[in-house]
Amino acid sequence: MVLKVDPSKKWTGPTRPYDIIKEGVIAVVVVALLAAGLSLFFSSPDEKAVTLKSWSNTNAPDFVQTATGELAGTTTSAGYGAPYNHAAKGPTLGPLKLQDWAGVRIPVDPATSFVTEPLAILNDSSTNDAVTAWKAASADQQGKWATAYADALGKKPDAVSLEDTANAFGPVPTMISSLLVMAKTGALDGALTTSDTPLPTNFTKPLLFLADSEGYFGDLAAKQHLGGDQWGVMNETGSWPGQSWLWLFSLWYQVEPFKSSGNADTLVMTLMGFLTLCLALFPIFPFIRKLPYKIPIHRLIWKKWYARKL
Amino acid sequence: MSSTEKNWTARLRKSTLESMEPQDLLPDNQPAYVASWIYVFGVLTIASLVMLIATGLVLTLEGPAWWHVSSVGHFWNSMHLWSVELFFVFMVVHLWGKFWMAAWRGKRTATWVTGVIAFMASILTALTGYLIQTNFDSQWIATEAKDGFNAMGIGAFFNTLNTGQAILLHVALLPLAVGIIVVWHILLVRRKGVVPPIDNDATIEGGAF
Numbered sequence: 361m362v363l364k365v366d367p368s369k370k371w372t373g374p375t376r377p378y379d380i381i382k383e384g385v386i387a388v389v390v391v392a393l394l395a396a397g398l399s400l401f402f403s404s405p406d407e408k409a410v411t412l413k414s415w416s417n418t419n420a421p422d423f424v425q426t427a428t429g430e431l432a433g434t435t436t437s438a439g440y441g442a443p444y445n446h447a448a449k450g451p452t453l454g455p456l457k458l459q460d461w462a463g464v465r466i467p468v469d470p471a472t473s474f475v476t477e478p479l480a481i482l483n484d485s486s487t488n489d490a491v492t493a494w495k496a497a498s499a500d501q502q503g504k505w506a507t508a509y510a511d512a513l514g515k516k517p518d519a520v521s522l523e524d525t526a527n528a529f530g531p532v533p534t535m536i537s538s539l540l541v542m543a544k545t546g547a548l549d550g551a552l553t554t555s556d557t558p559l560p561t562n563f564t565k566p567l568l569f570l571a572d573s574e575g576y577f578g579d580l581a582a583k584q585h586l587g588g589d590q591w592g593v594m595n596e597t598g599s600w601p602g603q604s605w606l607w608l609f610s611l612w613y614q615v616e617p618f619k620s621s622g623n624a625d626t627l628v629m630t631l632m633g634f635l636t637l638c639l640a641l642f643p644i645f646p647f648i649r650k651l652p653y654k655i656p657i658h659r660l661i662w663k664k665w666y667a668r669k670l
Numbered sequence: 671m672s673s674t675e676k677n678w679t680a681r682l683r684k685s686t687l688e689s690m691e692p693q694d695l696l697p698d699n700q701p702a703y704v705a706s707w708i709y710v711f712g713v714l715t716i717a718s719l720v721m722l723i724a725t726g727l728v729l730t731l732e733g734p735a736w737w738h739v740s741s742v743g744h745f746w747n748s749m750h751l752w753s754v755e756l757f758f759v760f761m762v763v764h765l766w767g768k769f770w771m772a773a774w775r776g777k778r779t780a781t782w783v784t785g786v787i788a789f790m791a792s793i794l795t796a797l798t799g800y801l802i803q804t805n806f807d808s809q810w811i812a813t814e815a816k817d818g819f820n821a822m823g824i825g826a827f828f829n830t831l832n833t834g835q836a837i838l839l840h841v842a843l844l845p846l847a848v849g850i851i852v853v854w855h856i857l858l859v860r861r862k863g864v865v866p867p868i869d870n871d872a873t874i875e876g877g878a879f
Binding site: 365366367368369370371373374375376377378379380381383384387388390391392394395396398399400402403404405406407408409410440442443450451458459460461462463465466561562563564567568570571577580581584586588592593596597600601602603604605606623625626628629630636639640642643644649651652653655657658661662663664665666668 | 696697698699700701702703704705706708710713714716717718720721725737738744745747748749751752753755756758762767769770771772774775776777778779782783786787790793796797800803804805806807808809810811812813814815817818819820821822823825826827829831832833834835837863865866867868869
């Protein structure tokens with residue numbers, strides 16, 4: 361005869377000795393020994409942080425092209441939208457303007473924040489004149505100068521400055537050359553991190569600038585298999601395990617329709633939110649709540665108990 | 671409504687202290703069916719959380735840059751890293767074990783839901799930990815993760831590029847949240863008892879709520 365057990369009732373059947381405190385202490389000791397052993401054998405990765413200084417000294421042409429792109433408004437940051445600026449409308453999900461609902465709460469105008477504001481602290485007359493000329497020009501004129509210089513740099517990818525033979529670049533070459541000098545000395549890192557508060561804890565501006573780089577920051581990440589198409593966020597530098605628990609989150613970015621969607625972040629975040637809700641609601645989903653009965657893995661888990669009943 | 675039912679203190683005492691007997695909270699015996707290796711993973715998850723808090727506290731003593739310049743600091747960072755790796759391995763095995771045991775039976779849905787919330791809160795806590803490594807990995811993760819949060823409008827409030835914000839979230843608010851949820855989860859387990867085996871004919875589920 362099968363003993364029927366109502367799981368909502370307090371257990372009144374046979375028991376076995378158990379020491380919850382002893383079990384807990386042994387578990388902590390076991391985990392401590394495991395962690396210590398793994399730490400001694402495998403240590404942990406520490407790939408040194410990069411800076412605007414290391415970028416400009418390692419790949420000055422990329423720095424120059426990116427900085428010019430900030431003035432031309434062609435970088436990712438310059439066209440980002442909320443929460444940094446109004447340059448673009450953020451992705452939507454049906455009628456929901458998800459990216460825009462909170463507005464611009466972390467204002468960053470790359471041309472100003474990354475270029476003209478830092479240059480203002482330089483005590484250099486030619487740079488000051490160039491910045492003054494830039495600010496005095498119309499937005500249309502600024503765009504023409506910056507775009508012309510960006511196009512010219514694009515044709516000479518190894519160049520860090522170009523002669524303005526056609527008088528088309530305006531003050532841009534002077535500004536960018538001065539910015540490169542600042543960056544190479546490390547002054548630009550300091551300028552961007554202290555622009556809002558004198559003691560920096562917020563690295564939004566230098567990181568956004570670095571992330572706009574096409575030939576440095578992204579390349580370093582790709583070499584460490586951290587790219588978005590390499591299951592990036594769940595990986596760690598070197599051969600260490602990373603955030604493997606983000607595997608499902610990373611998976612969606614590797615498959616269609618998310619892989620080629622310009623709205624991938626919104627779609628993946630929404631999907632993961634929905635799946636998380638589903639996980640929490642497993643107990644009330646008719647099909648899922650019956651799965652443990654249909655696939656009897658519980659027979660293995662309670663093998664001793666079932667054997668005892670027989 | 672009686673005066674006792676209106677009294678907040680009496681209601682709190684009734685729903686906490688009086689809802690559980692000392693034997694439920696600190697048992698020296700368990701139902702005979704609690705005899706499987708799968709039960710070990712719950713306590714191992716908690717043990718890993720204890721290790722995470724302990725190693726994290728050691729790291730707070732010298733600040734976030736300590737481990738870059740000190741071999742002792744690097745060792746404790748490694749301990750913290752491997753503790754979190756073990757924590758998630760144990761937690762995921764525990765979660766799947768509970769799924770195949772249909773552990774929400776017998777009005778244990780709240781136990782399941784608090785477990786899922788603890789899992790999600792742990793993922794967010796771990797992410798903030800990766801953000802405050804102050805090395806290349808943290809820089810890259812910050813710039814990538816910002817797009818996900820920004821896409822939902824959350825980035826306006828949780829700025830992954832703001833290391834100071836991530837540090838405070840990681841060492842204060844989020845561990846506190848995980849700790850509270852885990853304690854709540856454990857108390858629910860102790861109050862309801864360990865879910866019994868699924869009967870052969872599975873006619874009695876005891877309800878999810």
